[in-house]
């Protein structure tokens with residue numbers, strides 16, 4: 157039985173405001189735009205929004221479009237999985253028409269890098285579309301050695317210069333420091349809220365967490381921080397969230413549909429390594445460092461994503477994280493052709509087996525979901541397997 | 548849907564050079580085992596990595612994607628991909644890049660092509676796709692090798708007609724930031740190779756190697772141009788792909804130059820004598836995508852019935868246009884950096900790819916294009932829409948085949964023949980008449 161729509165959330169004004177932003181992203185962004193700031197939309201996990209804020213511009217997280225996707229079908233190969241298709245559609249259709257001044261993509265996955273080239277070319281081919289000005293943040297994310305660190309410093313400096321070109325003035329260190337502080341405060345609030353998801357006494361369901369975390373992306377950071385703090389206080393006394401607590405990885409979920417299916421089948425996502433979720437707040441920019449270097453380090457040092465990490469690194473980090481959050485199982489859910497996780501899986505599965513943590517791998521998924529019943533059945537079987545493993 | 552093979556997969560060989568390159572390659576490979584047993588280092592490299600450095604340091608190496616081609620040509624793909632599945636991976640993704648890793652899982656490795664792939668001691672990889680990085684990591688571990696991963700910056704300056712800049716104005720084409728970065732990567736790679744192998748890179752030898760590359764690729768350019776302007780064509784792609792790929796593997800050696808020259812001279816002789824590969828040539832086709840190594844006969848399938856000749860693939864095309872870098876002496880490492888920081892863009896980044904395909908289609912007097920889109924490569928994203936549109940807008944009808952270029956088991960001869968016949972009958976013939 158789905159746990160979404162619990163009374164505790166319905167009675168929370170903080171949750172309602174976050175949910176409103178989550179359900180009405182377009183309206184929420186329009187409201188933010190009333191301040192007159194230019195918008196800089198971000199695609200990919202690693203666009204340094206601190207720089208955009210320091211410039212007095214409005215960073216907006218691009219979320220995929222969940223409806224018909226004729227543009228994606230027209231322009232993209234089948235190698236672009238469902239989530240990527242949604243992001244592309246959101247840029248190409250009318251959803252945010254006229255609302256994008258700039259669009260920044262980051263080197264967070266191979267497909268985003270390809271989308272960058274596609275969009276650049278579409279801008280040339282079809283100028284009538286009025287695509288925004290496009291930029292790319294080419295961080296080295298696979299390894300954390302000095303080579304990558306040095307490059308990431310330089311990429312951050314280049315990005316600051318690019319944004320300065322957009323806003324027509326120098327961005328000061330004070331402005332960067334202030335933006336870092338605001339973002340760190342916000343992430344701290346997110347982490348405190350997420351802590352209530354962890355362990356056997358989880359107070360928050362995966363779908364509630366996804367709603368609150370992703371909803372907060374579409375509010376002013378200061379307001380989001382306030383709401384999250386209020387929500388955390390309230391959620392401490394929420395009834396326990398039912399379901400077997402699992403760690404989620406694979407294709408990112410931007411809507412609650414899959415999490416809700418899992419909840420209805422007796423699973424509860426208590427953490428994930430995804431931006432729409434725990435990964436967003438995984439790492440602060442060090443306020444003691446000069447701001448540009450602090451920003452570079454924040455993206456350089458974050459939790460390794462499957463798309464930009466070695467198998468051996470994830471075979472250590474993922475089980476550690478699972479232990480840390482007290483998950484009883486792991487679910488890898490992959491959209492069709494977003495399946496590089498396949499190469500990670502055997503080593504992670506073996507490491508988890510030693511910890512007595514079962515893993516479920518689901519492959520070949522599409523949007524819209526093709527067979528919800530089959531998915532529900534597999535989730536329910538897995539929930540029973542995890543419970544069986546505990547006995 | 549896989550079908551039992553009831554069709555010819557071996558192409559008819561018309562030239563002598565591919566026989567020479569094939570025989571040499573086999574002999575070289577057999578000798579490789581002895582060299583490794585004698586304690587020499589052995590490199591395993593991606594096709595997009597600067598193998599010229601290994602060549603100049605006399606470190607023997609095998610190229611990942613070309614090894615896949617050999618496995619496919621020997622019809623061994625299905626065996627290897629099943630090994631991946633047995634190890635907990637899948638037998639239906641990344642076939643083009645995972646054949647060598649699959650070999651490492653083979654309980655009877657000696658049954659692989661030419662006695663099997665010896666265990667490499669060094670892996671040189673480019674960070675080009677997340678699955679590729681993981682497969683290379685698995686290989687490194689399985690072979691007990693040491694790996695060097697080359698980073699690169701993505702292209703941020705789009706220039707039209709890249710081939711007009713690549714030989715002499717490569718700084719302008721690739722951009723200072725990208726070349727600076729890649730040059731530094733190469734210097735780190737050289738130190739890695741020197742440390743791990745105890746060999747040293749002699750810059751004089753590197754210059755000689757790079758000059759040989761220019762000479763070798765110059766012959767490919769002349770060969771490509773000759774085929775382009777000669778109707779009916781003296782040779783088709785089945786005559787050139789192996790000769791080019793095998794000699795490209797030894798790019799920068801005197802032997803590589805000789806083989807490129809030999810190919811050119813053979814083609815020239817055919818032209819001079821007025822010999823045509825397909826005497827009834829009526830239609831000229833261009834193939835975009837990875838080669839169909841397990842079924843090269845496919846390219847000849849349409850010759851008799853339609854007089855349709857495949858005259859172009861990227862293998863000769865990219866050799867002709869993609870590699871030459873003049874003014875090597877000034878800074879050999881930098882010139883190599885400019886080659887490899889741009890090489891992938893030619894095929895995968897719009898509009899470099901689409902403009903080039905259109906240029907090649909025009910120069911080669913092409914009537915239609917067959918575009919193989921690999922269905923099991925998650926990194927496949929060349930903006931096919933744009934390639935197809937650019938070609939069609941320029942008057943070249945395109946047919947798309949979705950297939951796995953490495954795994955014969957999944958190939959449907961019937962469907963693929965039907966798709967090309969549809970292109971020929973419904974789009975090319977009516978237009979020509």
Ligand code: SF4
Pocket residue numbers: 640641642643644676677678679680682923924925926927
């Ligand atoms: S996704 Fe494509 S390029 Fe990457 S490893 Fe797989 S087959 Fe190779």
